[in-house]
Every structure is written in C-alpha cells, then in structure tokens.
Amino acid sequence: MRRWRVSLALAALMALLFAASLMAGKVWVPPSAWFSSDPLWWIIVELRLPRALLGVAIGAALGLSGAVLQGYLRNPLADPAVVGVSSSAALGAVAMIVLLAAGPVLVFAGAMAAGCGSMLLLAALAWRAKGSVAFLLAGTVLASLSAAFTAFLIAIAPNPFATAEVIDWIMGALTDRSFAEVGLAAPFIAVGCGLLLLTGRALDALTLGEDAARSLGVRLDRLQWLVVLGTGLAIGASVAVTGVVGFVGLIVPHLLRPLVGARPSALLVPSALGGACLVLAADSLCRLAPGAAEVRLGVAMAMLGAPFFLVLLLKLRRSAWI
Amino acid sequence: MDLTLDGISLRLGGEAVLHEVSAVLRPGRVTAILGPNGAGKSSLLRSIAALVPYSGAARLGDRNITALAPRERAHLLGYLPQQGAVHWNLAVADVVGLGRLPHDSSPAEDAAAVFAAMAATGTVEFAARTIDTLSGGERARVLLARVLAGEPRWLLADEPLASLDPAHQLEMLARLRDVALRGTGVAIVLHDLAHAARIADDVLLLQNGRLVAFGPAVETLTPERLRALFGVDVVLVDTRDGRLPVLLDRVPSQG
Numbered sequence: 001m002r003r004w005r006v007s008l009a010l011a012a013l014m015a016l017l018f019a020a021s022l023m024a025g026k027v028w029v030p031p032s033a034w035f036s037s038d039p040l041w042w043i044i045v046e047l048r049l050p051r052a053l054l055g056v057a058i059g060a061a062l063g064l065s066g067a068v069l070q071g072y073l074r075n076p077l078a079d080p081a082v083v084g085v086s087s088s089a090a091l092g093a094v095a096m097i098v099l100l101a102a103g104p105v106l107v108f109a110g111a112m113a114a115g116c117g118s119m120l121l122l123a124a125l126a127w128r129a130k131g132s133v134a135f136l137l138a139g140t141v142l143a144s145l146s147a148a149f150t151a152f153l154i155a156i157a158p159n160p161f162a163t164a165e166v167i168d169w170i171m172g173a174l175t176d177r178s179f180a181e182v183g184l185a186a187p188f189i190a191v192g193c194g195l196l197l198l199t200g201r202a203l204d205a206l207t208l209g210e211d212a213a214r215s216l217g218v219r220l221d222r223l224q225w226l227v228v229l230g231t232g233l234a235i236g237a238s239v240a241v242t243g244v245v246g247f248v249g250l251i252v253p254h255l256l257r258p259l260v261g262a263r264p265s266a267l268l269v270p271s272a273l274g275g276a277c278l279v280l281a282a283d284s285l286c287r288l289a290p291g292a293a294e295v296r297l298g299v300a301m302a303m304l305g306a307p308f309f310l311v312l313l314l315k316l317r318r319s320a321w322i
Numbered sequence: 323m324d325l326t327l328d329g330i331s332l333r334l335g336g337e338a339v340l341h342e343v344s345a346v347l348r349p350g351r352v353t354a355i356l357g358p359n360g361a362g363k364s365s366l367l368r369s370i371a372a373l374v375p376y377s378g379a380a381r382l383g384d385r386n387i388t389a390l391a392p393r394e395r396a397h398l399l400g401y402l403p404q405q406g407a408v409h410w411n412l413a414v415a416d417v418v419g420l421g422r423l424p425h426d427s428s429p430a431e432d433a434a435a436v437f438a439a440m441a442a443t444g445t446v447e448f449a450a451r452t453i454d455t456l457s458g459g460e461r462a463r464v465l466l467a468r469v470l471a472g473e474p475r476w477l478l479a480d481e482p483l484a485s486l487d488p489a490h491q492l493e494m495l496a497r498l499r500d501v502a503l504r505g506t507g508v509a510i511v512l513h514d515l516a517h518a519a520r521i522a523d524d525v526l527l528l529q530n531g532r533l534v535a536f537g538p539a540v541e542t543l544t545p546e547r548l549r550a551l552f553g554v555d556v557v558l559v560d561t562r563d564g565r566l567p568v569l570l571d572r573v574p575s576q577g
Contacts, residue, residue, distance in 0.1 A: 071410075074409035074410075201423055204420060204423065205420060205423055206409070207408055207409050207410050207412060207417075207420065208403070208407065208408060208409075208417075208420060208465075208468070209403055209405065209407045209409070211368065211371075211373050211401065211403045212401065212402075212403050214373055214392070215371050215373065215395075215396060215399065215400070215401035215403075216396050216420065216421075216423045216424055216472070217391075217392040217393040217394075217395065217396030217397075217423065217424040218392070218423070219392055261412070261413060261416070262410035262411045262412055262452075263410070263412055263413075263416050264410065
C-alpha cells in the first residue's frame with residue numbers, strides 16, 4: 001500500500017525535523033548536549049521542546065483539516081482559512097486581548113469558542129441551503145467578516161501595547177511557547193484530529209456526489225458533525241496558541257496527491273504527518289533567519305508557501321485535481 | 323424480490339412532483355421509466371432510493387425501503403445518478419471499489435466483486451488508469467461497474483445513456499440487459515423511445531407526476547399513446563431489434 005509507505009517515510013522525516021528543530025536556532029544545541037548536564041539542556045526543555053511539540057500538533061491539525069475539508073467540500077481550494085474558522089478563532093482571541101486584556105487561558109477559551117462557533121454557524125447555514133457551495137460561500141463571507149471585526153478591534157484598542165500584542169499574535173508564531181500552551185491545546189487538537197480521522201470512508205463516497213454517497217449508506221449528517229466539530233476543535237485550539245498560520249492546510253494535500261493518489265481517505269494520515277513536517281521545517285528556518293527578531297511563522301509560511309504553490313499549480317495545471 | 327411502489331407522492335419546494343404512483347416492478351426484467359421532461363422520472367427513482375422524503379411506500383419484498391438502515395439499503399439498492407461526477411481523479415479500480423463501501427466483507431471478497439463487476443462491464447483493462455483519462459463511454463461503464471460491485475438486488479439508473487454515442491448506447495443497453503438476465507432488478511430512466519423499446523421488458527410512463535401506463539413494452543409503447551404523452555408523431559419501424567418507435571416529426575420552423 002503506497003499510502004502506508006508514504007506515511008512511514010513522512011513519519012521518519014517528521015522525527016528528523018523534530019530533532020533538527022531541537023537543535024536549530026540562534027544557539028546551536030548539538031545532540032551531545034541532549035543527554036548531559038550541559039546548561040544548553042535548559043534551552044531544549046524549556047524553549048524548544050514545547051515549541052517542537054506544538055509544531056507537530058498544529059501542523060498535523062492544519063494538514064489533516066485541509067485534507068478533510070477539501071474532500072468534504074470536493075474543492076481543491078478549501079482549507080481552514082477559506083471556510084473562515086481560522087480568522088474566526090483569531091477574532092475570538094483578539095476580542096479577549098483588546099476588550100478584556102485577558103491572560104492566556106481566556107485568550108485560548110475565546111479562540112476555541114469562536115472557532116467552534118463559526119463551524120457550527122457554517123453547518124447551520126449550509127444545512128438550510130444544502131450543498132458544499134453554500135458552505136464554501138458562507139465560509140468566505142465569515143472569513144471576511146471576522147477579518148473586518150478584527151481590524152475594528154485593533155482600531156479601538158485602548159493603547160499601543162494592546163495593538164502591538166494583537167498584531168504580533170495574529171501573524172502566527174511558535175515563539176516562546178511553553179508546556180502550558182502545549183497542555184492547553186494538545187487535548188483539543190487530539191480529539192479534533194481523532195474525529196477528522198473517522199471521516200475517510202464517507203469522504204471517499206462523496207467523491208461520487210451526495211446522492212451516490214447516500215445511496216452507499218453514508219450518513220451525511222453524521223459526516224457533517226464530524227467535520228464541523230473536528231475542524232472547530234483542532235483549528236480552534238491551534239489558532240488559540242499560535243495565531244493564524246496559513247497555507248499548510250491548502251498546500252499539504254496538494255503536495256501529497258501525486259504520491260498517494262487522490263482518494264480522500266488515503267490522504268488523511270499522510271496530510272497530518274506532512275503538515276507536521278512542513279510546520280517543523282518552517283519554524284526551524286524562522287529561527288535561523290538573520291536579524292535580531294524572528295521572522296513570524298505565519299509570515300514565513302505565506303512568503304514561502306504562496307510562490308511554491310503557484311509553481312505547483314503551473315506544473316499541475318493539466319491534472320484533474322487542480 | 324419485487325419492488326412495490328405503493329402510492330408514492332412527492333412534493334419538492336411546495337410543488338407536487340409525484341402523485342400516487344403505484345406499480346409492481348419485477349426482478350430479472352428491465353423496467354424503463356419514460357415521460358416528458360419534468361414528468362417526475364428522476365424524482366421517482368430518487369424516491370425509491372430513499373434520497374428524498376416522500377409519502378406512500380416503496381417496498382422490496384415486504385420490507386419498506388425507508389425503514390431499512392442506510393447500510394442495509396445500500397446492500398439491496400444500487401443507485402447510478404444522472405450526473406456521473408467523480409470529483410477527484412481516482413484510479414478506476416478505486417472508483418469501482420467504492421461500490422463495496424456498504425459491505426463489511428474481506429479484502430479478497432471485495433476484490434472478487436470488483437473484478438466481477440469490471441469484467442461484466444468490460445472495464446478490466448482500465449483498472450490502473452485514472453478516471454480523467456477515460457472517454458465518456460468508458461467512464462459510463464466504470465460508473466456502472468461501481469454500482470454492480472456492490473452486488474445490489476436492484477439497480478436504479480438515471481439516464482445511463484446520457485452523453486454516449488449511438489454505438490456506446492447500444493453497448494450500455496446490452497450491459498444493463500445482462501444485469502437483468504442474472505436476476506437483478508433493473509429500473510432505468512430513459513429518453514430515447516426506440517432504446518426503451520429495445521431493452522425494456524416493462525415500461526412505466528409518467529406525465530406530470532402521474533402514472534399514465536405501466537405494462538409490457540410492446541403493449542405500452544404504442545404510437546397513439548406516445549403521441550398523447552409527448553406530443554410527437556411516432557411510427558413503428560422494423561429494425562434488427564424488432565419493431566421500434568421512431569420519431570416521424572420534422573424540426574419545427576421558426577415564425
């Protein structure tokens with residue numbers, strides 16, 4: 001089975017990138033320092049380990065939800081950002097920062113609530129209108145609306161520090177994340193990803209359209225709940241701790257289709273692993289970039305991801321999955 | 323297992339689409355569902371497949387189809403939609419394999435059923451290709467194989483001849499007849515009167531959502547009835563498939 005071979009290779013790559021992520025940075029920590037009383041050990045445990053763990057978690061959440069949303073909506077453009085869940089979660093967090101000057105736990109709660117709320121709203125809208133186009137259109141509108149409200153909140157921020165905090169946060173980064181954030185986000189991401197992994201067979205059937213899928217015994221209402229709750233939890237929690245990191249959910253499934261085939265179920269596990277690899281690699285590169293401050297992960301992902309994706313589009317423009 | 327339609331009525335968006343359609347369709351025979359555009363042919367097929375909520379009952383044997391669990395229904399009924407969309411560029415074998423989704427059978431049984439379905443539709447040679455590399459005719463056969471791989475007791479096909487050229491239309495009819503000859507029930511929506519006469523054992527005629535006639539094809543597809551139903555003149559012409567209704571009318575001139 002090709003997808004298991006690819007998954008195995010991606011898992012190995014992820015392990016390598018994880019190790020590289022522990023080593024790389026302004027201070028280089030060689031493997032020899034990992035298991036000794038070297039003071040560099042502190043850098044690993046307190047700074048880089050939680051950061052690498054979060055990288056794996058949010059990368060997997062983004063990659064997996066991208067693959068599931070593309071399969072569910074039968075649209076190669078779908079990803080968590082397009083359906084508005086990322087920007088809604090960001091709005092929830094920004095509202096907490098600006099309006100309540102809240103601490104990390106409340107910011108987290110705000111992002112989770114807004115992320116899940118946006119998915120439920122989408123589900124309700126699409127349920128009435130029936131069909132994936134309605135879902136996508138409503139998501140696009142939701143994304144614009146969230147962005148507008150976020151901009152509004154930034155404009156009314158009480159002081160420049162709050163503004164700076166919001167802008168810093170929105171750009172998406174894994175910088176200075178601790179085990180506290182890992183502990184907050186990981187359970188939600190795990191449950192969300194677990195729900196998303198249950199969608200494989202139903203997504204395969206949806207390849208033939210909604211009528212054919214239902215005639216194959218697929219319960220579309222159950223599938224919608226899995227997609228809505230899974231994406232809401234996984235992406236809500238990801239955005240809540242790292243801000244908005246775009247492109248991963250969009251690109252990873254496209255990168256993997258030539259390797260594992262276009263069947264939605266075959267893409268799920270590889271997309272989760274691929275997403276983790278991409279975020280780990282991008283975050284390590286962010287740390288290595290010259291300059292006093294770090295390049296933001298979200299910014300780096302967009303700067304590297306967008307041109308790369310355009311090249312891919314041009315190469316694959318004759319292929320059916322674009 | 324007879325397919326019994328018992329007073330099926332359907333409203334879509336407040337509009338009555340089907341009124342009290344009743345008939346008993348027999349397995350091992352091909353039943354063609356005919357009627358003008360908007361007569362409710364596809365709606366009837368979708369009702370039978372429990373894809374739309376309707377009043378009345380459709381029964382397989384003595385079991386109400388809407389009361390069956392979705393998976394069990396999927397075992398018994400194979401539904402081939404009108405739009406043969408395949409949204410991702412899957413391998414042909416994967417597309418046919420989707421027909422096995424409702425089954426909890428072993429991989430070996432699945433593979434055997436997929437192979438049998440592909441053999442029955444002449445698609446074995448495409449197995450390794452992807453769906454987008456196929457011509458319209460090849461694709462239609464693959465989608466039929468997908469339904470057959472589920473080994474349904476009844477096949478419901480909505481305009482399976484759409485987008486096929488004449489030779490492939492005849493070939494598809496032959497495949498469908500083979501399916502019926504193996505004892506499966508076959509109900510298909512058709513537009514072409516001659517093709518309906520070619521393949522159908524029974525014909526179900528619909529007009530404005532009402533059943534106009536149901537019975538053996540030879541007795542049902544008379545020029546008089548077809549004129550009344552479709553508003554066109556039809557003559558019976560001798561062909562190698564027997565006497566078939568052929569359109570006599572000319573293209574109306576404008577103004």
